[in-house]
Amino acid sequence: MRLLHLSDTHLTREAEPNPYGIDPAESLRRILRDCSELPGVDAILVSGDVADDGTPEAYAQAFELIGNREVPAFFTTGNHDERGAFAAVLGCGHPKPVAEFDGPERAAVSLIEGYRLVTLDSLIPGKTYGRISARQLDWLREILTEPAPEGTVVAFHHPPVIVPGHRVQEWAGLRNGDELAAVLTGTDVRLILCGHFHLQLFGMFAGAPLWVTPGVVNRIDLTGTPGVDRFVKGASATLIDLGGPHSPVLHTLHARDPEMGRTAYEVDFREVSLSD
Numbered sequence: 001m002r003l004l005h006l007s008d009t010h011l012t013r014e015a016e017p018n019p020y021g022i023d024p025a026e027s028l029r030r031i032l033r034d035c036s037e038l039p040g041v042d043a044i045l046v047s048g049d050v051a052d053d054g055t056p057e058a059y060a061q062a063f064e065l066i067g068n069r070e071v072p073a074f075f076t077t078g079n080h081d082e083r084g085a086f087a088a089v090l091g092c093g094h095p096k097p098v099a100e101f102d103g104p105e106r107a108a109v110s111l112i113e114g115y116r117l118v119t120l121d122s123l124i125p126g127k128t129y130g131r132i133s134a135r136q137l138d139w140l141r142e143i144l145t146e147p148a149p150e151g152t153v154v155a156f157h158h159p160p161v162i163v164p165g166h167r168v169q170e171w172a173g174l175r176n177g178d179e180l181a182a183v184l185t186g187t188d189v190r191l192i193l194c195g196h197f198h199l200q201l202f203g204m205f206a207g208a209p210l211w212v213t214p215g216v217v218n219r220i221d222l223t224g225t226p227g228v229d230r231f232v233k234g235a236s237a238t239l240i241d242l243g244g245p246h247s248p249v250l251h252t253l254h255a256r257d258p259e260m261g262r263t264a265y266e267v268d269f270r271e272v273s274l275s276d
């Protein structure tokens with residue numbers, strides 16, 4: 001099974017570049033164009049921050065560019081998303097779910113080529129960091145009671161794995177990773193997919209590989225002074241193959257972009273208080 005994993009498209013109502021000279025829609029078009037010849041893609045997954053401004057227009061654009069294709073597309077919410085507008089355009093985030101969470105959170109289950117894809121909603125309105133509600137965890141526990149033919153892939157926005165010592169990721173990630181790990185441990189989960197950090201990051205979580213794909217709108221480069229995050233231009237994606245002898249195989253793709261890697265802006269988090 002082959003998945004194209006995108007994240008953090010940060011689409012907006014305005015069809016113009018942001019103050020840093022990045023046009024989110026153009027970043028998305030560029031990576032989709034450069035990935036258009038990839039053979040055998042069974043599904044596209046967007047792990048949150050679909051919209052930057054939470055407007056219906058941004059979700060409509062996401063649907064037009066990603067959701068309205070022959071290959072089915074799956075969306076999760078991120079901290080920038082707005083559940084009402086997301087739901088109005090993208091529903092639960094799955095085109096033909098086999099199960100949906102009964103609540104405001106956008107969580108659902110689909111079956112793709114024998115794999116069970118579960119998306120969770122880690123959005124806390126108004127907060128940068130995330131949490132998966134106790135009711136969603138109960139629902140997930142119930143779903144995972146029965147193994148899927150080829151196993152399960154779980155996707156949500158806020159990673160519970162961070163670059164050790166990175167203060168901002170520690171603050172901005174998933175706040176109840178321990179509770180999620182307790183639900184996932186010992187199940188048929190083969191892979192966990194996240195976004196949010198706008199950089200590629202791998203770690204083991206609850207006995208399964210966890211991957212954070214870099215952003216579509218930009219990428220965060222940690223080669224600068226510790227505490228200073230450098231936001232660089234260029235859209236990225238991850239191509240994921242499941243089921244082969246070395247499964248899961250993950251390969252990062254970068255859009256061909258003459259501006260790739262150029263610094264758009266830097267944020268000095270050493271001066272920022274990371275409270276609620």
Ligand SMILES: [Fe+2]
Pocket residue numbers: 008010049078080196197198
């Ligand atoms: Fe984001």
